Structure formats: structure tokens, C-alpha cells
Amino acid sequence: MLSNFSAAATRLSARRPRLHLRPAEFLRHFAPRPPDSGIATDPAQWRPRPAPAPDRAGPSSISAPIGQYTCQSLNCYPHWSFYRVRVSLGWNIMALLPYDGAMIPGLRKFHEASATFHYAKRDIVIRQNWNQLGVAAVVWDAAIVLCTYLELGTIQLQDRTVIELGAGTGLVGIVAALLGADVTVTDRGVALQFLESNLQENIPTDLQSRARARELSWGVDLQQFDAGGYDVVLGADVVYLEETFPALLETLEYLSSEQTTILLSCRIRYERDQNFLKMLGSRFTVEKVYYDTEKDVHVYKAQKRMVKEDL
Structure with a gap:
């Protein structure tokens, strides 16, 4: 062997x-x-x-x-x-x-068939499938922390248009929908069916029209989405592969306007993660708005820099 x-x-x-x-x-x-x-x-x-x-x-x-x-x-x-x-x-x-x-x-927790959470006054049961989809089909701490931050109400979600990148299990998008947002959760095609099943099982029938899953690979076919048409862009643990940083930044720029709020939840593990924050800061104003000490997860808020018009 x-x-x-x-x-x-x-x-x-x-x-x-x-x-x-x-x-x-x-x-x-x-x-x-x-x-x-x-x-x-x-x-x-x-x-x-x-x-x-x-x-x-x-x-x-x-x-x-x-x-x-x-x-x-x-x-x-x-x-x-x-x-x-x-x-x-x-x-x-x-x-x-x-x-x-x-x-x-x-x-071991990632190999459990489901994980249960309580947000927006509801129990949310998220199916997991590590064996088939790996890291895309389990709930990571960054998603939990971002859901906790959203529930604080610091960011207004009622009747806002929200898009989530790299949604995975869909937990963050589900919580945003339960808090009143119109949500589009996105991930690669291979994870889409799994993602849709979690949406259907956790979003009440009367809110189903306000949540949908769509395929999105960062930097690819972005024209299928409304440029600058979202009030809030969410991403939990999307900052981890250095080779994806340019495409991720391109996608964030395309989806956001100067009025869009971007919330990224992540651990800062390596120098490359700090480098991403510097890259982000060159195009957006960035500030840390939340930190979970137990899980060592940061939530960063970013907004596109104002373009100065020539006089």
C-alpha cells in the first residue's frame, strides 16, 4: 500500500x-x-x-x-x-x-446528519452531508457567528434585498429570510440541490417566495445577477483560498453599490487572510463590527468607496 x-x-x-x-x-x-x-x-x-x-x-x-x-x-x-x-x-x-x-x-460534529439552531424565534434544522459534499455541506462557526450578529438587529434586514455568497448549508440566508429579507443564496452548482432542500425545510410556506437558491461561481457569468442591485451581501468563511481572492473581490464589486452593506464573517488564520483584508480595503471601506472570542470569528463590514467625480 x-x-x-x-x-x-x-x-x-x-x-x-x-x-x-x-x-x-x-x-x-x-x-x-x-x-x-x-x-x-x-x-x-x-x-x-x-x-x-x-x-x-x-x-x-x-x-x-x-x-x-x-x-x-x-x-x-x-x-x-x-x-x-x-x-x-x-x-x-x-x-x-x-x-x-x-x-x-x-x-465529529460535521459527520452528524443534521445540526439544530435557534434564531429568529424558530428552531432551524440544517441537514449536513460531509461524505457527499465535504466542506460545502456542514455548518462552520463563521456562519453561526454571522447569524448571531444578524439577530442583534444592527443591520436592518426587513424588506431588504440580500445575497449570500458561498452559502453552503444555507443557514445564514435562512436566518436573513426569517428576519424579513428577500434572500438569494448562492453556491456552486454541485451544492445547489442540497442548498435548496435546506431552504424548503426551514422557511415557512408564506415566506418561500422571498428565498431562492442560484448557482454562482465567483467571477463567472456575473451578468446573470443584478449589478449593484443588493442592499446587503453576506459571506461566512469565504476567505480561505488565496487563489479565489481576485474572483471574490470582483464578485463583491459587481454585486454592490455605494449603498450596499457587505458583511464577511471569518477567522483570520494566516497571513493570506490579512492580505485579503488589505485587498478589500483598497476598494471598500472596511471595519470590524463584531468578534466572538469563544469561536475566534470576526465579522467585517465593508462598503464600496465613493467615486469622486472630476470637477
């Missing part, structure tokens, strides 16, 4: 060189005991080596301590996951590991 892993890792590295996949180093430092037993799914079989403190979790960036290691999942599949394993030697490697939800206690 180890030789199969090495070959698969090499093929994947050739397809996506940015991942910097080094199977030989992985096998030397993390091979299970005994060597011929295959890739260990039990962390106790891994050779001990000190690791830095675990990062915080987020979609497509799931970090948790496994034994004495810190593993960061980049993509989730039913049985396999890419992990960046960071050790005290100071280098990063990519590894393809068997994935078992019970293996990491902090991730």
Missing part, C-alpha cells in the same frame, strides 16, 4: 505542483510500524515527533492535533483527504491519508 501511495502522490504532485507533495519525506517520517502494515489510520502507530500548536478549523482548512502531529485537511472526500502535515523540522509536506471522521474528535 505504501508503494501505491507513493505513486499516487507523485501523480498528484505532477498535476498540481503548487501542493509541493513529497512522498519520500512523508514515508520516512510518518510511516507506520511495522513498515509493511500500510498507511496507519491510528495515530498511535505514527512515530512521535513534536508539532506546533494546532491551527483553528475552517472550510478547506481543517486543522486538528492527531497524536503529536498537526494535520491540515485541504480537500475532503468520502474516504481520502489531502493533508498538510507540519512538523518541528520547519517544512510542509502534502500527504494523502485515509480519512475517518471518528479519528479526530473535533470533526
Whole structure:
């Protein structure tokens, strides 16, 4: 099995060189005991080596301590996951590991079939489907914090037009609709049917016409949406993949006018996240309006900068 892993890792590295996949180093430092037993799914079989403190979790960036290691999942599949394993030697490697939800206690909640929340005086039951859709089909802390902020009433939602980017399970959009907004929740096509099912199950019949799901890949076919036609743009944990930042900014610019309020809920995990805030600040005025200390999630408010007309 180890030789199969090495070959698969090499093929994947050739397809996506940015991942910097080094199977030989992985096998030397993390091979299970005994060597011929295959890739260990039990962390106790891994050779001990000190690791830095675990990062915080987020979609497509799931970090948790496994034994004495810190593993960061980049993509989730039913049985396999890419992990960046960071050790005290100071280098990063990519590894393809068997994935078992019970293996990491902090991730078990994502494997539950549903999660229940209480917002807008209603119980909201959100279906989850990690095995089929991965990070797009579970409720992340950033969504919970953004819902809490919306319920505070700081932003007026009654009869406002709202669009949510990267809606995932739809929790944030559902709460916005229950608070009186006319909501369009968006995500990639692969997640749309799942998203629609959560809308239908949680929004009362008399409000169904005020909520809809539409496909939107950032920066693609934006003309299908009303340019600058939304009062509020929402995004929970949409800031995590650096290669998506330009398309995300393009989408935010297209959907917003100078009167639009943008609310982005996220953890600030890495330098690239700070870089996104700087990029956002070059085109919008940005301020932090809320911070959940327990979940370490920030809510940022952004508005498009006024265009000065020549005299």
C-alpha cells in the first residue's frame, strides 16, 4: 500500500505542483510500524515527533492535533483527504491519508446528519452531508457567528434585498429570510440541490417566495445577477483560498453599490487572510463590527468607496 501511495502522490504532485507533495519525506517520517502494515489510520502507530500548536478549523482548512502531529485537511472526500502535515523540522509536506471522521474528535460534529439552531424565534434544522459534499455541506462557526450578529438587529434586514455568497448549508440566508429579507443564496452548482432542500425545510410556506437558491461561481457569468442591485451581501468563511481572492473581490464589486452593506464573517488564520483584508480595503471601506472570542470569528463590514467625480 505504501508503494501505491507513493505513486499516487507523485501523480498528484505532477498535476498540481503548487501542493509541493513529497512522498519520500512523508514515508520516512510518518510511516507506520511495522513498515509493511500500510498507511496507519491510528495515530498511535505514527512515530512521535513534536508539532506546533494546532491551527483553528475552517472550510478547506481543517486543522486538528492527531497524536503529536498537526494535520491540515485541504480537500475532503468520502474516504481520502489531502493533508498538510507540519512538523518541528520547519517544512510542509502534502500527504494523502485515509480519512475517518471518528479519528479526530473535533470533526465529529460535521459527520452528524443534521445540526439544530435557534434564531429568529424558530428552531432551524440544517441537514449536513460531509461524505457527499465535504466542506460545502456542514455548518462552520463563521456562519453561526454571522447569524448571531444578524439577530442583534444592527443591520436592518426587513424588506431588504440580500445575497449570500458561498452559502453552503444555507443557514445564514435562512436566518436573513426569517428576519424579513428577500434572500438569494448562492453556491456552486454541485451544492445547489442540497442548498435548496435546506431552504424548503426551514422557511415557512408564506415566506418561500422571498428565498431562492442560484448557482454562482465567483467571477463567472456575473451578468446573470443584478449589478449593484443588493442592499446587503453576506459571506461566512469565504476567505480561505488565496487563489479565489481576485474572483471574490470582483464578485463583491459587481454585486454592490455605494449603498450596499457587505458583511464577511471569518477567522483570520494566516497571513493570506490579512492580505485579503488589505485587498478589500483598497476598494471598500472596511471595519470590524463584531468578534466572538469563544469561536475566534470576526465579522467585517465593508462598503464600496465613493467615486469622486472630476470637477
